[in-house]
Amino acid sequence: MTHYDLLIKDADICVMDSTMTRIPQGWVAVNGTDIAAIGQGTTPENITASDTIDASGQVLFPGFIDTHTHIFQSFLKGLGADHRLIEWLNLSALPYGQFMTPYQQRLAAQLTCMEAIKSGCTTLCEFFYTNQDPELADGCIAGMEDTGIRSIFIRTFQDCGKDYGMPACFIQPASQAMEEVSRLRKTYANRGDMLSIWTGPDVTWSTTKEGYRTMLEYCNAENVRYAMHIDETEVDDDMCQRNYGQDIVPMLDEMGFLSDRMLATHCVNLTNDEIRRFADNGVSISYNPVSNMYLGSGAAPIREALDAGVNVSVGTDGAASNNTTDYLESLKFAALIQKGFTRDAARITAPQTLQMATNGGAKAAGMENRLGSIEVGKRADMFLFEPRKLKSTPMHDPYATIIYSSSQENVSTTIVNGKIVYSNGQFSCGIEERDLSDKINIELDKLRKQVAAL
Ligand SMILES: [Zn+2]
Numbered sequence: 317m318t319h320y321d322l323l324i325k326d327a328d329i330c331v332m333d334s335t336m337t338r339i340p341q342g343w344v345a346v347n348g349t350d351i352a353a354i355g356q357g358t359t360p361e362n363i364t365a366s367d368t369i370d371a372s373g374q375v376l377f378p379g380f381i382d383t384h385t386h387i388f389q390s391f392l393k394g395l396g397a398d399h400r401l402i403e404w405l406n407l408s409a410l411p412y413g414q415f416m417t418p419y420q421q422r423l424a425a426q427l428t429c430m431e432a433i434k435s436g437c438t439t440l441c442e443f444f445y446t447n448q449d450p451e452l453a454d455g456c457i458a459g460m461e462d463t464g465i466r467s468i469f470i471r472t473f474q475d476c477g478k479d480y481g482m483p484a485c486f487i488q489p490a491s492q493a494m495e496e497v498s499r500l501r502k503t504y505a506n507r508g509d510m511l512s513i514w515t516g517p518d519v520t521w522s523t524t525k526e527g528y529r530t531m532l533e534y535c536n537a538e539n540v541r542y543a544m545h546i547d548e549t550e551v552d553d554d555m556c557q558r559n560y561g562q563d564i565v566p567m568l569d570e571m572g573f574l575s576d577r578m579l580a581t582h583c584v585n586l587t588n589d590e591i592r593r594f595a596d597n598g599v600s601i602s603y604n605p606v607s608n609m610y611l612g613s614g615a616a617p618i619r620e621a622l623d624a625g626v627n628v629s630v631g632t633d634g635a636a637s638n639n640t641t642d643y644l645e646s647l648k649f650a651a652l653i654q655k656g657f658t659r660d661a662a663r664i665t666a667p668q669t670l671q672m673a674t675n676g677g678a679k680a681a682g683m684e685n686r687l688g689s690i691e692v693g694k695r696a697d698m699f700l701f702e703p704r705k706l707k708s709t710p711m712h713d714p715y716a717t718i719i720y721s722s723s724q725e726n727v728s729t730t731i732v733n734g735k736i737v738y739s740n741g742q743f744s745c746g747i748e749e750r751d752l753s754d755k756i757n758i759e760l761d762k763l764r765k766q767v768a769a770l
Contacts, residue, residue, distance in 0.1 A: 320353070321734060322346040323365035326372040327700065329354070330714055332674045332689045336667055344376065346696040349734045354692055367736075371700055374728060375714045377670075378690050379438025379466075379697035380643050381677025383602040384543070384581045384631025387442050387456055388416050390428045391760060392636035401549050401611050406481045408636045413446040414483045415766040418455030420759045421446075425459025426747055427756060431641035432465060432632075433743070434724045438697035438732045439466040439681060441602075441631070443543060443581070445518045447473065448485035450496055457504065457511065463745050464737035466697060468681055469504075470514040470543050471497050473531070477522030480551075487522070490530035497540070509686060509695070510733060516542040516579075520552040520564045525571075532573055541577040541682055543602070547590075548582035549613050565590040574599050579680050581631065582607075583621070584614045591617065591624045600627040600680035603672065605649040607633030615657040618650075618664060628672050629680035644722050647673055651719055666719040696734040701726050 322345070329339040345353040345363065353363075389409055396407035416424070425442075432440050442460065446452055453471055460467040473493030474486050497515045504511050515531060517523035535542050546552060546564060556564040565586070568574055576598030583601050586594070594601070603616050621628055632638050632646045647669050654664040678688025686695045701718055703711040705725055711717040718726070730738040737744050 317362050317364055320345040320347050320363065320365040321367065322696070322731070322736075323359065323363065323368045324371050324376060324700070325359045325368060326370060327374055327376040328714065329376045329690055330670075331691065332378045332670060333691060344690060344698075346731075346734045349695055351690060351692050351694050351696050354690065369700070369729060373702070373704060375701040375703065375718070376690065376698055377436065377701055377718070378674045378688055379699055379730065379732065380436045380673045381439040381441075381629060381681060381687065382432055382437045382632050382641070382643055383441045383579060383629040383677050383680045384443055384604055384633055385428060385440060385641060386445070386634030386636070387425045387428045387459070388413055388421055388446055389634030389636035390424045390431075390641065391416070391420065391756065391763065393639040395636055401613060402480060402551060404611055404637065409634065410481055410483055411767045411770060412763055414448065414485055415763050416446055416452060418449070418451045420763070421452050421455035422459035422462070423752065423756050423759060425456045426462055426752055428635065428641045429460050429463035429465040430743055430747065430749070430752070432643060433463060433730045433732075433738045434727055435641070435643040435645070436699040436701070436727050436730065437465065437643045438699070438730060439468065439677065439687060441468040441470060441543070441579075441681065443470045443472060443516070445472045445474065445486065447471070447488065447493070447496070450499070453496070453500060454503075461511065462747065463743065464732050464735060466509070466732055467511045468514060469500065469511065470516055471500055472516045472518045472543075473527065474518045474522035475527040476524050480521045482522045490527040494530065494534040497534070501538075501540070509683065512541070512681075514541045514543060516544045519545040519548075521555040525560065528568070528571055528573055532571065535577065541579070543579035543581060545582055546580045547585040548608070550585060553585065563590075565593055569593045569597070577682070579629075582613070582616065584608055584616045586617055586621070588620065591621050591626060594621070594626045595624040600629060600676075602629050602631040602680060603650060604631045604633040604646075605653045606646050607637040609649065609653065610637050610639070615653050618654055619658070622668070627676055627679045629677040630669075630672050642724060643673070644718070644724065644726075647719050666713075666715040669719050670715055696731055698731050699727055700729040702728040
């Protein structure tokens with residue numbers, strides 16, 4: 317007899333490996349944090365497990381990897397609606413971000429991560445920029461950890477940007493920011509790959525050239541990954557031209573900033589030359605289709621990037637510009653926007669969209685050996701998709717169904733690092749949706765008063 321911790325049997329398995337293997341009736345056995353065995357057909361009689369999930373009629377997918385969000389913005393859904401980036405920032409994220417407390421960050425993190433888990437995400441990258449108080453980062457991390465999601469916490473920095481409305485309390489020298497990154501890396505060093513700490517410049521118009529250099533020196537010395545908002549709108553290049561006489565991507569390329577440890581978010585305005593520079597240096601992209609539509613930023617050249625060999629992942633962006641952390645919703649937009657803007661229905665297919673959401677995300681996170689597909693030896697990060705719901709009935713092809721006809725109600729079970737974190741409407745962390753919503757509304761009343769008094 318072989319005993320496992322968890323057995324998922326009779327599932328239709330979408331492996332999401334390089335050849336898009338399907339196992340129409342299969343089983344997956346988990347030991348500890350990892351996938352220990354996978355088989356086809358009925359489960360052999362010599363296999364037992366502490367916990368067994370009968371997945372008949374359901375599809376097993378590897379967990380999605382949301383490569384970009386801003387957790388505190390889950391408090392701000394709908395604020396600043398119908399404005400472009402800079403005006404929107406000054407109506408929602410920037411004024412409210414100044415007043416968030418560590419407790420509010422923790423609640424926002426619970427909300428964001430639970431929404432993500434409920435839509436099939438097993439890993440979430442938090443791009444954190446409310447840096448006025450170090451304890452805010454710890455509050456945010458605590459909320460992420462409460463939910464059991466795999467976390468990448470990107471502690472960014474701003475060392476200028478007042479002209480564009482960046483609150484003075486967010487701005488600090490890059491050297492000071494790297495000390496804080498270092499503190500976080502030490503504090504959470506024992507979390508293994510359940511929590512990674514990265515850094516990055518927030519955005520071009522809040523970073524000096526000296527700031528890029530200081531961060532790069534730190535990341536190169538310590539082998540730390542970094543992310544950055546880049547070319548979300550024309551403001552990035554306008555600002556860079558005015559201050560440095562060149563566009564941002566060529567400037568970063570000359571500085572040696574483009575590397576395979578870099579995750580570039582948005583990339584709406586990338587030129588073909590800039591795409592080539594990304595490909596040459598192994599930069600990954602985080603494509604944020606809903607946010608790019610919401611803020612009227614435009615459609616990122618994703619087909620061009622993929623054709624050039626750039627790794628592309630998908631993010632939701634903060635819930636103030638989405639206005640949710642529903643990853644399934646973002647995936648539908650991810651495919652449709654590319655088709656619609658180019659009048660080409662085959663521009664990005666459903667399987668390609670899923671590849672970006674799984675192995676694209678894994679590579680962007682630097683964890684392609686551990687995440688992104690259902691294979692023996694990889695982390696047991698996956699979710700079960702229940703197609704027998706009105707919206708997804710009938711299912712001819714699981715790839716098309718999950719991208720075009722699904723919602724959160726299709727996700728029946730989410731497993732992270734071998735543990736069930738969500739099952740049939742209940743979160744294993746014990747947090748109730750209604751209770752969390754009530755707590756957040758109480759805190760929002762306080763925040764609204766503080767912003768009104770500005
Ligand atoms: Zn963002």
